[in-house]
Amino acid sequence: MTSLLRTPLLRSTTLGAAFGGTALLKAELLQKTGSFKPRGILAKLASLSTEEKQKGVITVSAGNAAGAVAYGCALERIDCLVVMWQGTSDLKAAAARGYGATVDREASDPGQAFARLEELRDATGRTFVHPFDDPIVIEGHSSLGREILEDAPETEVIVAQAGGGGLVSGLAVGAPGARVVAVEPEGSQALHEGLAAGHPVEVQPESIADALNAPVAGAHTLRVCVERGVESVLITEDDVRAGFRFLYERAKLAAEPGAAAGTGALLAGKVPDVEGRTVVVVVSGGNVAPEIAAAILKEE
């Protein structure tokens, strides 16, 4: 059994027609744990010393990193504590517990969860694994960019959604020849504000794209995004929903809202200069509660 999968790259004629180019979907929702996160997280866990592993691990997450850290810890038999917050996905918390992790959801919002993390880390002496802002995590995510270029060397643009910026940083490192476009909902724009300010800026994220609700972008991820010229695009909640429905109806993929922002941006014509280009869109996760999926699918 392999702990990571090579996910398929699927052509979408209909999406390509929407922007007058060629569209390929990197179906990373089929990755282990249902999101891209284990690529970076497993690399990070492998880098820990025996002593660091013996202390147990602690992380903070909107949910997909929680599942990936819990999964990696189960593979390596490391004790795992995950800090989430009220309002995060029950399904994602249950997935982390399913891998044997303890989940703490005392915090009332993302900002408080980071404070809660520090408190619990100090109290327990656990080894902190950052959900995105770590050079080893970013390097681990870069395998996604390399796979894309191996399977489609003609790729000119890679579009992906951003929370704290780990995914787009990894893509920029792994696919240095391609433009990388980071898409965020207007209500959850930690990376966009960080890029504008030149340093991490705290935000109060609120979007149906729960996987993207990071309260702040990372210092490492911002540096990589600036150095590599990652572009930033903002979209509406309706664009996210339209991307979600498109992926379901046309691409037959059960993506989560947070994995549909890039698709939504392309459909809305909000990614500049893609006409005639070969564009890969990363469909980065599929962890959505069926009742949320049902609500979005019914809306049309």
Place this chain on the structure above:
Amino acid sequence: MTSLLRTPLLRSTTLGAAFGGTALLKAELLQKTGSFKPRGILAKLASLSTEEKQKGVITVSAGNAAGAVAYGCALERIDCLVVMWQGTSDLKAAAARGYGATVDREASDPGQAFARLEELRDATGRTFVHPFDDPIVIEGHSSLGREILEDAPETEVIVAQAGGGGLVSGLAVGAPGARVVAVEPEGSQALHEGLAAGHPVEVQPESIADALNAPVAGAHTLRVCVERGVESVLITEDDVRAGFRFLYERAKLAAEPGAAAGTGALLAGKVPDVEGRTVVVVVSGGNVAPEIAAAILKEE
């Protein structure tokens, strides 16, 4: 541009655990037109003479064959008339129209649609392409079985759903070393009754798995199924729904109900002698209206 895709074979640890074996999902819902149907239909269209093509084509279908025939006719610039019936999927009728076909839905049920087909064929002189009961169509579908064995030579059992029997016949021809299990809903068991009687038997199919609502199995498909020892399993409507939800939530695939019957049968423990086996389940299509998908996802 290729007119057919090689679809991925995805491992599902969770489904394997459900029956104590190894499960692989053949993600054929990612095929062109969103179902396996073009494999056989394109082979059939390619076999027609220039004169037969010039007369235009007519077919009858619950919807997926309609889309495949319309798609193939668009590629070959053949005029296409599709007979469906009242109550068939609006989405599938729209897809056929989207490829340029004319869709006739005067008939009130599947049985009447076959009568309507004969009437329109005689009136127009069009060339009839059967949606499943044709040796060339079956041979075309056999590529699915060959691909499965190429990608996973260790395959012992292939589970797929059946309407008129075209898919399971093709699998049996293409993968002669594997057991092939045909799954049907109790309310739509044309193949099961045909196998029991030794000849095609007319039924009044009624299932949420609309793609499986064939009014009768084929003479050719029955013969292949008997010769090759295709097994028959019946499941409930709830099993279909459970398969649908599993594919959405765990496999991240937006399958249609008619493509989830095999998965539902395995989850319900209704496929005999699979413990310890390597089992491939064909997820044969993804053409489901979002409001139907929403209703099934909400039910849990």
